Amino acid sequence: xxxxxxxxxxxPALRARLAAAGFQTAxxxxxxxxxxxxxxIGISKEEALEAxxxxxxxxxxxxARTAGGSGATRKCTALELxxxxxxxxxxxxxxxxLDNILGGGVQLTKITEICGAPGVGKTQLCMQLAVDxxxxxxxxxxxxxxxxxxxxxSFMVDRVVDIAAACVQHCHLIAEAQQEEEHGKALETFxxxxxxxxxxxxxxxxxxxxxxxxxxxxxFLSQHSKVRLVVIDGIAFPFRHDFEDLSLRTRLxxxxxxxxxxxxxxxxxxxxxTNQMTTRIGQSQSTLVPALGESWGHAATVRxxxxxxxxxxxxxxxKSPSQKESTIxxxxxxxxxxxxxxxxxxxxxxxxxxxxxxxxxxxxxKQ
Amino acid sequence: xxxxQFDLNPKTIAALKKADIKSVKEILNLSGAxxxxxxxxxxxxxxxxxxxxxxxxxxxxxxxxxxxxxxxDHFTSQHQKLSLGCSVLDSLLKGGIPLVGITELxxxxxxxKTQIGLQLCLCVQYPYKYGGLESGAVYIxxxxxxxxxxxxxxxxxxHKLRAGVPAxxxxxxxxxxxxxxxxxxxxxxxQQCITRRLSLLLARGMVRLVVIDSMAALFxxxxxxxxxxxxxxxxxxxGAQLHSxxxxxxxxxxxxxxxxxxxxxxEAAQCSCRVVGSRVTPALxxxxxxxxxxxxxxxxxxxxxxxxGAAPHCAGSMRTLSVVFAPHLPPSFCYYTVQLEGxxxxx
Numbered sequence: 059x060x061x062x063x064x065x066x067x068x069x070p071a072l073r074a075r076l077a078a079a080g081f082q083t084a085x086x087x088x089x090x091x092x093x094x095x096x097x098x099i100g101i102s103k104e105e106a107l108e109a110x111x112x113x114x115x116x117x118x119x120x121x122a123r124t125a126g127g128s129g130a131t132r133k134c135t136a137l138e139l140x141x142x143x144x145x146x147x148x149x150x151x152x153x154x155x156l157d158n159i160l161g162g163g164v165q166l167t168k169i170t171e172i173c174g175a176p177g178v179g180k181t182q183l184c185m186q187l188a189v190d191x192x193x194x195x196x197x198x199x200x201x202x203x204x205x206x207x208x209x210x211x212s213f214m215v216d217r218v219v220d221i222a223a224a225c226v227q228h229c230h231l232i233a234e235a236q237q238e239e240e241h242g243k244a245l246e247t248f249x250x251x252x253x254x255x256x257x258x259x260x261x262x263x264x265x266x267x268x269x270x271x272x273x274x275x276x277x278f279l280s281q282h283s284k285v286r287l288v289v290i291d292g293i294a295f296p297f298r299h300d301f302e303d304l305s306l307r308t309r310l311x312x313x314x315x316x317x318x319x320x321x322x323x324x325x326x327x328x329x330x331x332t333n334q335m336t337t338r339i340g341q342s343q344s345t346l347v348p349a350l351g352e353s354w355g356h357a358a359t360v361r362x363x364x365x366x367x368x369x370x371x372x373x374x375x376x377k378s379p380s381q382k383e384s385t386i387x388x389x390x391x392x393x394x395x396x397x398x399x400x401x402x403x404x405x406x407x408x409x410x411x412x413x414x415x416x417x418x419x420x421x422x423x424k425q
Numbered sequence: 426x427x428x429x430q431f432d433l434n435p436k437t438i439a440a441l442k443k444a445d446i447k448s449v450k451e452i453l454n455l456s457g458a459x460x461x462x463x464x465x466x467x468x469x470x471x472x473x474x475x476x477x478x479x480x481x482x483x484x485x486x487x488x489x490x491x492x493x494x495x496x497x498d499h500f501t502s503q504h505q506k507l508s509l510g511c512s513v514l515d516s517l518l519k520g521g522i523p524l525v526g527i528t529e530l531x532x533x534x535x536x537x538k539t540q541i542g543l544q545l546c547l548c549v550q551y552p553y554k555y556g557g558l559e560s561g562a563v564y565i566x567x568x569x570x571x572x573x574x575x576x577x578x579x580x581x582x583x584h585k586l587r588a589g590v591p592a593x594x595x596x597x598x599x600x601x602x603x604x605x606x607x608x609x610x611x612x613x614x615x616q617q618c619i620t621r622r623l624s625l626l627l628a629r630g631m632v633r634l635v636v637i638d639s640m641a642a643l644f645x646x647x648x649x650x651x652x653x654x655x656x657x658x659x660x661x662x663x664g665a666q667l668h669s670x671x672x673x674x675x676x677x678x679x680x681x682x683x684x685x686x687x688x689x690x691x692e693a694a695q696c697s698c699r700v701v702g703s704r705v706t707p708a709l710x711x712x713x714x715x716x717x718x719x720x721x722x723x724x725x726x727x728x729x730x731x732x733x734g735a736a737p738h739c740a741g742s743m744r745t746l747s748v749v750f751a752p753h754l755p756p757s758f759c760y761y762t763v764q765l766e767g768x769x770x771x772x
Binding site for chain 1 (some may be wrong): 466467476480489491752
């Protein structure tokens, strides 16, 4: 009831008039009533009535929220955040070197950006992640679904089929080695058709369609609450031509980044974006830098740069809040995104390797 | 824009008309706060407006990957590809050229790029059953004169190249009639050609293949190193226009490109070219590479001997066709020769 007039969701012109007339809290507005209000600030009675209805609804909503405990602003301690982060799942990439430098895999609730020259493997990693997000929990996955927004037309479903088939095969091998009941049950629903039917594909032809699609995403994600990954491949393509006014582009990209951060947080999903590289001409030489400008560099939480060195593909973790900068080598095989050499795997530890969330038994006993 | 047809609050419609907002694009270009100020509505109304226009723009746009996989319709399926007319080359490309997107064919001079371009112009005219698209082709020449004599030779020898196709079908197709040749020697003519003539031909359904021979020729003379930003802008605009035509009409676009020497190791690495020992990179740099779906490279192999298992009666020198990058293909290559009847791969 003591809500300030400036925070109410009314039209800005109306708010300005109320402030000029001296109204400060919502309670004052409600006390005045519609006739008094319309006389004091010079609006029609219908408008005054509408405004008061909005105010009443807001205050009602506020009261319900404070009674319920969780409001628009949530307070929690850093310890609670730490515990939440440690139980957070990761989406594995099947390249253990890459998973290691990322701290377990692609993190949920964060935006990860992948930059690289054409042909280096950005779309391949996106397709791999769209399959890996669906791995059942007993195999170390997050058992989610994926949204794939394609702006370049590089989503070739035959390739996704190869990747998905290899992933199912991998899980079958683990199940055979470990012979646990939950593995068998999970494998019943983890089939090629199932995986394909849970990748939701959107094709956007220009930046207007992309903006519209991102406006509709929160509603889509509420309806499909199992989605844990949103991929936009690529974010640079629709924004790099057709812009006379670069400040408009910066503003649109910033707005897009903010919406994606809210989506990642509210729906506990990972957002993965792919970006192009462009040449920056320096004093004596030119270097490749990620496209879309300096201010776009702030949008993503984690930034990976893929590049070539003498025929070997390398991935560099360029920006991360919790992991240090490092470079690893990776391969793209017919099965998808993989390590350069298969990691040495012993039967007894296979379970823990694929499941970074399960802390080893000894630590718990100590506590 | 007729706002009355949208499912909006009459107050919102009145505000839209008063603020003189003419299109959905204008609405999405403005931020939430700007819209509130411009239309004098509350944030809840603006959110509702944004959701409604976004819905109208993106109605029925979702597909699952399973639907894409199971789609067998000739026009929309991803499985449909444009065959090259030779089974060896087709198996390298897992069926042929994808229908949507820009495919580049780069290589040194006289490696066979124009030959492959001409062969595609003939292949596109075959029925769907034989890997074609039952339609014509547009061939845009930017430097040389169109090789019409060679085209006639190829047409006469089609029955020899496409031995698997029944002779009556080949006889029925009027190959020469369905190839439209355009000359565009400079950037403005090229721009005109794409925006007017090409869209007209595509809209009428008369062509379903565009071959551009070659992109680099348009940019070689006119741009010095100081104008690289302007060159990049042209490349991006052309790329976007070609891309949107390709998507709208599901038409493959084959761009033939020249190569330049790779000055440093890093430059060669940038374009991910590990072609058989050569130090050349496709021209036009990374700006153009970013527009492509798929890149193929051809080169002459100056090896005196034959690759193992090759037929000993190949006339002419061996050439290689390699996949540099593609979203659905591994980097691989195969050998081929250029013969009287056309380009034929060698196992």
